[in-house]
Amino acid sequence: MRMRHRLAALAATLVAATATFLAPATAANAATSTPVIFVHGYTGSGSNWTTALSVFRAGGFSKLYTYNYNWAGSNKVSAAGLRDYVNSVRASTGASKVAIVNHSMGGLVTRWYLEELGGSAYVSHVASIAGANHGTTYAGACLINVSCIEMYPGSLFILDLADGDETPGTAKYGTWYSACDGIIIPYTSTPLSGASNNNVACETHIGFLTNTSVLTQIRSFIAA
Numbered sequence: 001m002r003m004r005h006r007l008a009a010l011a012a013t014l015v016a017a018t019a020t021f022l023a024p025a026t027a028a029n030a031a032t033s034t035p036v037i038f039v040h041g042y043t044g045s046g047s048n049w050t051t052a053l054s055v056f057r058a059g060g061f062s063k064l065y066t067y068n069y070n071w072a073g074s075n076k077v078s079a080a081g082l083r084d085y086v087n088s089v090r091a092s093t094g095a096s097k098v099a100i101v102n103h104s105m106g107g108l109v110t111r112w113y114l115e116e117l118g119g120s121a122y123v124s125h126v127a128s129i130a131g132a133n134h135g136t137t138y139a140g141a142c143l144i145n146v147s148c149i150e151m152y153p154g155s156l157f158i159l160d161l162a163d164g165d166e167t168p169g170t171a172k173y174g175t176w177y178s179a180c181d182g183i184i185i186p187y188t189s190t191p192l193s194g195a196s197n198n199n200v201a202c203e204t205h206i207g208f209l210t211n212t213s214v215l216t217q218i219r220s221f222i223a224a
Contacts, residue, residue: 031222031223031224032059032060032061032062032223033062033063033095034061034063034095034097034098034099034124034125034222035063035064035065035089035090035093035095035098035099036056036061036063036064036065036098036099036100036101036222037065037066037067037082037085037086037089037098037099037100037101038052038053038064038065038066038067038100038101038102038103039067039069039082039100039101039102039103039106039109039110040066040067040068040069040071040102040103040104040106041071041102041103041104041105041106041107041132042071042104042105042142042147042148042151043071044071044103044104044105044106045066045068046066046067046068048103048209049066049101049209051209051210051212051215052101052209052215052218053066055212055215055216055219056215056219059216059219059220059223060223061219061222061223063089063093063095065085065089067081067082067085069081069082069109071105071145071147072145072146072147073145073146073147074146074147074150075105075108075109075112075147075150075151075157076112076116076150076157078109078112078147079109079110079112079113079116079117079119080113080117082109082110082113082119083113083117083119086098086100086113086119086122086123087122090122096122097122097123097124097171098122098123098124099123099124099125099126099127099222100123100125100126100127101127101129101218101222102126102127102128102129102131103128103129103130103131103208103209104129104130104131104132104183104184104205105132105147105151106128106131107128107131107132107133107190108131108132108133108135108150108151108157108161110126110128110131111133111161111166112157112161114126114168114169114171115161115164115165115166115168116160116161116164120168120169120170120171121169123169123171124171124172124222125171125172125173125174125221125222126167126171126172126173126174126195127174127175127176127218127221127222128173128174128175128176128190128192128195129175129176129208129209129214129218130176130177130178130181130183130184130190130203130205130208131175131177131184131189131190132151132184132189132190133166133175133189133190133191133192134153134158134162134189134190135151135152135153135154135155135158135189136151136152136153136183136184136185136189137152137153137185137186138183138184138185139151139152140152153189165194166192166193166194166195167192167193167194167195172196172221172224173192173194173195173196174195174196174197174198174218174221175190175191175192175195175196175197175198176190176198176200176208176214176217176218177189177190177191177197177198177199177200178199178200178201178202178203178204178208179199179202180202180203180204181203181204181205182204182205183205183206184205196221198217200214
């Protein structure tokens with residue numbers, strides 16, 4: 001009799017395990033399967049995202065990519081490269097849309113892709129960290145490069161973007177900015193009309209890249 005009870009308990013355990021294995025993916029699992037592309041800023045590279053990648057992996061994300069581009073060149077060219085990169089990621093993963101996380105000048109690269117190159121149709125979430133979304137006067141220190149000329153407030157590049165919708169398409173948009181930034185001047189350049197704009201108490205421009213609290217918020221924003 002005791003052996004029969006043990007066998008029944010074992011059978012029940014196996015049935016439960018099988019049901020769990022065969023259960024459809026939850027909404028959370030589906031969200032974390034979204035490919036996420038990280039776009040660095042001026043003088044940056046994919047290595048800027050080491051902490052972010054760790055935070056996202058810890059939250060269950062596995063399809064993580066860093067887009068590298070020539071930060072001294074035109075942001076228009078970099079945006080075209082981002083378009084090609086997004087298409088490549090979509091093709092390799094089978095995903096219809098990707099999420100984009102950008103920092104600093106990466107905000108301008110992303111905006112041009114979304115607003116001028118039709119990218120909004122292929123993006124589910126946009127998170128802009130200390131993005132130079134409306135330019136920064138700090139760019140006056142590097143006007144030797146076309147990217148900085150375009151990044152200066154009032155440039156033709158900025159004016160072209162001003163003619164369009166700052167949050168096009170059906171994507172969810174979020175920005176994170178701080179008065180302690182020091183590089184994005186004015187720091188209110190980052191917020192976008194129509195986005196969820198988050199004013200961080202006090203964080204430096206580069207400090208954002210290792211701020212696990214902010215990065216965790218962004219991870220949750222994309223997973224929602």
